[in-house]
Amino acid sequence: MNRPLRRLSAVVAFLFFALFASTTWIQFLRAGELNAMPGNSRQLYAEFGRERGPILVGAGQAVAASVEVEDPDDPYRFLRQYPAGPVYAPVTGYYSVRYGTAGIERAVNDVLSGTADELFYRRLADLLTGEDPVGASVTLTLDPEVQQAAWDALDGRKGAVVAVEPSTGDVLAMVSSPTYDPDVLATHDAAAAEQAWQALIADEDDPLVNRAVDALYPPGSTFKLITAAAALESGDYTTDTSVAGPRELDLPQTDNTLSNDEGTACGPNDQVSLLDALRISCNTAFGQLGLDLGAGTLDAQARAFGFEQPLSTPLPVAESQFPEDAAGPLLAYAGIGQGDVRVTPLQVAMVSAAIANGGVVMEPNLVANVREAKTLDVIAEPAPQEVGRAVSADTADALQEMMRAVVESGTGTRAQVDGAVVGGKTGTAQRGEGQVPYAWFTSWARDEEGDDREVAVAVVIEDGGSVDSAYGGRLSAPVAKQVMQAALDG
Amino acid sequence: MATVLPVYPTTRRNVELVLVVAAVLISCGAWAVVGLTEDGSLPGGLFAHGGGLGALAVVLHLLLRWRAPHADPVLLPVATLLNGMGLVMLHRLDLSEGTSAASRQFIWSALGIAAAGAVVVVLRDHRVLRRYTFTAMVTGLVLLALPLLPVLGKEINGARIWVGIGPLSFQPGEIAKIVLAVFFAGYLVVHRDALSLTGPKVLFLRLPRARDLGPILLAWAVSVGVLVLQRDLGTSLLFFGLFVAVLYVATERVSWIVIGLGLFVAGAVFAATTMSHVRSRVDIWLHPFDADNADSAYQLLQGLYGMASGGLLGTGLDRGRPDIVPFANSDFIYASFGEELGLAGLFALLLLYAVLVERGMRTAIGVRDGFGKLLAAGLAFSVALQVFVVVGGVTRVIPLTGLTTPFLAAGGSSLVSNWIVVALLLRVSDLARRPAAEVRNGPEPGDTGVTQAVRIP
Numbered sequence: 001m002n003r004p005l006r007r008l009s010a011v012v013a014f015l016f017f018a019l020f021a022s023t024t025w026i027q028f029l030r031a032g033e034l035n036a037m038p039g040n041s042r043q044l045y046a047e048f049g050r051e052r053g054p055i056l057v058g059a060g061q062a063v064a065a066s067v068e069v070e071d072p073d074d075p076y077r078f079l080r081q082y083p084a085g086p087v088y089a090p091v092t093g094y095y096s097v098r099y100g101t102a103g104i105e106r107a108v109n110d111v112l113s114g115t116a117d118e119l120f121y122r123r124l125a126d127l128l129t130g131e132d133p134v135g136a137s138v139t140l141t142l143d144p145e146v147q148q149a150a151w152d153a154l155d156g157r158k159g160a161v162v163a164v165e166p167s168t169g170d171v172l173a174m175v176s177s178p179t180y181d182p183d184v185l186a187t188h189d190a191a192a193a194e195q196a197w198q199a200l201i202a203d204e205d206d207p208l209v210n211r212a213v214d215a216l217y218p219p220g221s222t223f224k225l226i227t228a229a230a231a232l233e234s235g236d237y238t239t240d241t242s243v244a245g246p247r248e249l250d251l252p253q254t255d256n257t258l259s260n261d262e263g264t265a266c267g268p269n270d271q272v273s274l275l276d277a278l279r280i281s282c283n284t285a286f287g288q289l290g291l292d293l294g295a296g297t298l299d300a301q302a303r304a305f306g307f308e309q310p311l312s313t314p315l316p317v318a319e320s321q322f323p324e325d326a327a328g329p330l331l332a333y334a335g336i337g338q339g340d341v342r343v344t345p346l347q348v349a350m351v352s353a354a355i356a357n358g359g360v361v362m363e364p365n366l367v368a369n370v371r372e373a374k375t376l377d378v379i380a381e382p383a384p385q386e387v388g389r390a391v392s393a394d395t396a397d398a399l400q401e402m403m404r405a406v407v408e409s410g411t412g413t414r415a416q417v418d419g420a421v422v423g424g425k426t427g428t429a430q431r432g433e434g435q436v437p438y439a440w441f442t443s444w445a446r447d448e449e450g451d452d453r454e455v456a457v458a459v460v461i462e463d464g465g466s467v468d469s470a471y472g473g474r475l476s477a478p479v480a481k482q483v484m485q486a487a488l489d490g
Numbered sequence: 491m492a493t494v495l496p497v498y499p500t501t502r503r504n505v506e507l508v509l510v511v512a513a514v515l516i517s518c519g520a521w522a523v524v525g526l527t528e529d530g531s532l533p534g535g536l537f538a539h540g541g542g543l544g545a546l547a548v549v550l551h552l553l554l555r556w557r558a559p560h561a562d563p564v565l566l567p568v569a570t571l572l573n574g575m576g577l578v579m580l581h582r583l584d585l586s587e588g589t590s591a592a593s594r595q596f597i598w599s600a601l602g603i604a605a606a607g608a609v610v611v612v613l614r615d616h617r618v619l620r621r622y623t624f625t626a627m628v629t630g631l632v633l634l635a636l637p638l639l640p641v642l643g644k645e646i647n648g649a650r651i652w653v654g655i656g657p658l659s660f661q662p663g664e665i666a667k668i669v670l671a672v673f674f675a676g677y678l679v680v681h682r683d684a685l686s687l688t689g690p691k692v693l694f695l696r697l698p699r700a701r702d703l704g705p706i707l708l709a710w711a712v713s714v715g716v717l718v719l720q721r722d723l724g725t726s727l728l729f730f731g732l733f734v735a736v737l738y739v740a741t742e743r744v745s746w747i748v749i750g751l752g753l754f755v756a757g758a759v760f761a762a763t764t765m766s767h768v769r770s771r772v773d774i775w776l777h778p779f780d781a782d783n784a785d786s787a788y789q790l791l792q793g794l795y796g797m798a799s800g801g802l803l804g805t806g807l808d809r810g811r812p813d814i815v816p817f818a819n820s821d822f823i824y825a826s827f828g829e830e831l832g833l834a835g836l837f838a839l840l841l842l843y844a845v846l847v848e849r850g851m852r853t854a855i856g857v858r859d860g861f862g863k864l865l866a867a868g869l870a871f872s873v874a875l876q877v878f879v880v881v882g883g884v885t886r887v888i889p890l891t892g893l894t895t896p897f898l899a900a901g902g903s904s905l906v907s908n909w910i911v912v913a914l915l916l917r918v919s920d921l922a923r924r925p926a927a928e929v930r931n932g933p934e935p936g937d938t939g940v941t942q943a944v945r946i947p
Contacts, residue, residue, distance in 0.1 A: 004739045005855050005863065006855070007738075008735055008871060012851065015875070015878040015882075016843070016844045019887065023840070026798060028802060032798075035798050039779075041795075049811075
């Protein structure tokens with residue numbers, strides 16, 4: 001009977017071989033494919049089983065942090081919490097089991113989750129020592145006092161506020177309203193999260209949109225800064241150059257006219273200096289300047305300030321647009337920031353910042369540093385990056401003088417800050433007939449004692465009241481003032 | 491010219507002791523890792539369970555020294571390690587699921603090892619079992635039929651293979667496996683000549699006479715009965731496979747395998763087309779990723795995902811989520827090991843099974859009596875087939891059925907019966923490895939050193 005026994009042994013060997021093969025097939029050859037299956041919740045469990053690094057502001061204040069769940073029935077080990085809630089929501093974004101990530105949570109996910117390449121050696125060490133891997137902590141450039149001031153000043157009105165440091169591009173405040181509480185999406189209670197999500201996406205005011213970087217607005221008169229910059233850069237104009245500022249500007253190719261807000265001419269004999277034209281926000285003068293300079297020149301100037309460039313803070317920023325082929329009436333409208341010009345509030349703040357920074361545009365940045373979670377060693381600290389030079393130092397000086405005039409005696413007097421030099425520009429961007437215009441204000445401020453403290457701000461308010469009262473100077477300048485004050489005090 | 495040389499038989503009992511200690515230490519180490527990962531301290535049950543398992547295994551080892559000194563030295567350590575690792579995984583899953591399966595399993599382990607010890611001590615010679623061939627048949631059929639009785643039988647998770655008395659549940663099929671192996675061996679060793687030498691030859695096959703077909707048809711009918719009445723695919727497959735294998739070994743005729751496979755395929759096709767639960771198992775096996783099967787294939791898929799997440803080296807004990815898989819500590823304990831110990835750990839476990847089966851087959855080859863050969867081969871093959879059916883089900887080699895993973899899975903009946911299988915293999919191997927002179931004269935206790943065996947080269 002030994003011969004069939006040996007054959008039976010061979011059958012047994014074959015059976016085991018099949019098991020070795022099938023096990024290898026699953027655990028090794030097809031493991032990647034199985035791990036990526038849409039119905040496989042293990043990746044989520046693994047992700048939520050790792051301690052995600054916190055998002056910090058200021059001196060270690062957490063605006064997003066993971067806490068270990070006590071409830072043994074909860075399948076996920078760590079819950080993401082947002083102690084400051086909606087104040088920072090547009091920046092932090094959310095980290096949801098069901099709805100994924102947004103904001104900084106998405107933009108630097110690999111660092112927070114601990115899967116970034118920079119953290120490879122830490123992971124290796126954790127593997128060998130058996131420690132639970134922990135994500136790195138990310139400190140934002142946001143200044144908690146400036147952020148809070150911006151939030152308080154906007155006071156729940158629909159709009160956005162951005163403050164940046166001109167010399168570095170560091171974003172000091174970024175507020176968007178209406179917004180949401182990230183905790184309601186981060187909850188592990190699937191039903192509650194779904195209810196909150198449905199309510200948020202059904203809301204017509206788009207609370208999930210970070211208006212500071214994702215929304216594109218017509219810039220209104222704040223664009224006159226770029227038109228003025230292009231004029232000064234052309235060499236044909238100085239702040240004193242007289243330009244035409246009639247009551248109405250006849251637009252080429254149509255019967256339409258462009259008029260000033262007050263319905264009067266901007267100066268005697270329909271003439272006005274470039275400085276005064278900006279100070280009182282003369283539409284006809286800048287409409288004419290737009291026509292004189294041409295779409296190509298304006299477009300090039302806008303690009304030099306950062307338009308039509310992919311920016312990453314590392315939050316992705318929508319690209320601001322200038323209609324480079326605008327002509328005729330549209331070109332005149334473009335010169336005063338109407339028509340098809342579109343900007344993000346961050347881009348507007350960058351214009352003021354570049355002017356305050358002697359003409360050099362800095363890349364806007366939200367991440368101050370990345371620290372290893374256990375040792376607090378700094379892993380990465382982004383250095384200030386120049387986007388490029390937008391205007392010459394002389395032009396920047398001239399623009400600063402013009403912007404100071406706006407705040408001292410022009411449309412932006414409500415933005416004056418005690419003990420500080422402030423330059424600004426108002427904007428009132430018309431939407432359709434009967435719709436409340438967007439109220440803009442952008443400015444920079446410098447401590448009078450000259451201790452290098454500087455800030456540049458952009459404010460947009462979408463629904464600031466009646467059709468008539470939505471002047472940027474009236475609504476938005478006071479918001480900018482409070483933000484600048486907070487930044488200079490800090 | 492033949493040279494006569496004295497051979498001093500080596501019993502290898504010391505090797506066995508070293509291996510048993512190693513098996514216990516590995517299990518204790520794994521148990522400690524679970525505790526250290528869970529809360530940074532050595533778990534409370536480490537001494538009780540690890541030490542207890544070690545003490546039981548050493549007692550069985552001492553019984554072998556006393557009553558079966560020539561038994562195979564590898565079987566006991568392998569069974570101890572598998573049992574120990576099973577306890578570790580149950581303990582680890584207890585922590586996640588808030589159950590207490592490990593403590594219960596430990597009690598069953600003690601009972602199983604005690605049963606094995608009893609077999610070794612009481613059963614001095616396996617050939618005694620041959621006298622009980624037909625008692626074994628009747629017992630086996632009764633055990634198989636027990637779950638069908640109205641009061642005793644219990645249906646759990648759709649399979650009616652349990653007997654319950656009060657809070658205790660037992661799967662009589664597990665014991666039936668052993669009794670039927672005894673019956674098959676006893677019956678076939680008597681009838682092998684009739685079954686193998688007569689009958690017409692067709693092509694290259696010598697077919698059996700029609701009247702000799704009786705036993706195989708009966709075995710087939712019983713396994714189909716199990717399948718239909720108890721809805722237990724795994725046990726049905728196990729019995730029929732066991733019978734065909736032993737039949738083939740007894741008769742050396744390939745025709746029996748062909749007939750057996752033919753009957754099996756016919757039965758399988760019939761079941762797959764007419765019985766809804768079998769059809770659904772096959773459907774899940776073939777199309778686990780279909781959206782239509784999302785609910786029914788959930789367990790299989792979660793098992794696959796768990797194994798995939800383990801990768802080559804696994805997440806480490808207590809670092810994965812094997813508790814996501816339904817029945818992670820019984821039907822899917824293989825996937826639980828795969829997730830936390832990785833491909834490397836599963837290979838180690840499969841190799842342990844392979845070694846266990848290989849030692850059993852070697853015992854069958856080595857033992858001189860036909861009954862012993864058939865018994866050892868049947869028992870060893872039943873372990874191999876059981877591992878194949880359950881692991882193959884989890885890894886999609888075959889449709890998923892409800893068999894337990896020997897020694898690892900939670901379940902007292904299975905653990906006790908597998909320890910008895912090991913004890914029987916130990917008993918047979920003692921005779922297989924005993925020097926010829928001793929076999930003739932019978933063992934003389936305390937006199938092994940001077941017994942002389944002769945070997946003629």
